[in-house]
Amino acid sequence: MFGLDYSWLADPAYQQWLLTGVINTLKLAALSSSAAILIGLLGALGLTLRIFWLDALIELFVEVFRNTPPLLQMLFAYFTLSTLGLKVTDPSTGLSVPLLSAFACASISLSLFGGALAIETFRSGIESMPRSIIEAARSLGYGRWARFWRIEAPIATRICLPGLTNILTNLFKTTSQASVITVPELMYYAGQIYNDTFRTLEMMILLLFIYVVLVSIITFAMARLEAFMAFPGYGKGH
Numbered sequence: 001m002f003g004l005d006y007s008w009l010a011d012p013a014y015q016q017w018l019l020t021g022v023i024n025t026l027k028l029a030a031l032s033s034s035a036a037i038l039i040g041l042l043g044a045l046g047l048t049l050r051i052f053w054l055d056a057l058i059e060l061f062v063e064v065f066r067n068t069p070p071l072l073q074m075l076f077a078y079f080t081l082s083t084l085g086l087k088v089t090d091p092s093t094g095l096s097v098p099l100l101s102a103f104a105c106a107s108i109s110l111s112l113f114g115g116a117l118a119i120e121t122f123r124s125g126i127e128s129m130p131r132s133i134i135e136a137a138r139s140l141g142y143g144r145w146a147r148f149w150r151i152e153a154p155i156a157t158r159i160c161l162p163g164l165t166n167i168l169t170n171l172f173k174t175t176s177q178a179s180v181i182t183v184p185e186l187m188y189y190a191g192q193i194y195n196d197t198f199r200t201l202e203m204m205i206l207l208l209f210i211y212v213v214l215v216s217i218i219t220f221a222m223a224r225l226e227a228f229m230a231f232p233g234y235g236k237g238h
Contacts, residue, residue, distance in 0.1 A: 040118020
């Protein structure tokens, strides 16, 4: 149809490349998303402590990683960390190699980028929480740490789920930029395939389909989580 030729999909080598690319993309997205949520929670907790130097440090972190392109952050991590002496000797070859692989650099930079966005998302959730809930927790004798992890963080997470969904889907799509630093994810193998077969249009259509399916699975899972965590007065639980 329309002159499209997908006969190359029958080649086991291309099938393996696509499968490996999807798996590596999922790994990169899962690692960076988990780390971003943890960074977001810790950053939001830090902001609630009202310590001047800690507030300044967290705000500087947010400004730097939120206001610079994730591709630039990835390139900076890949080329800078390798030139700071962070190297080890490969026992198989005896050669000096970077301590952090391209995959590790991509994971770190995406985690920091997503974490900066998550800090602001969680902060907005905590600040929108009714003060009566905080006062009730205090009256029940909850300390600062227990109050945050047992009351503020769960409620703020529920409030922030729509915002977190946007962050996670953006992080997933941004994993495609890791191909620039030779991370063998989906976009990297797609480039290898259309360079071999010259079927660029077919490859782009297939990529669009794969990304739409994978991102739709994430948004569906987040919607189910939002429904599961719903409680009266917030979102769909209202």
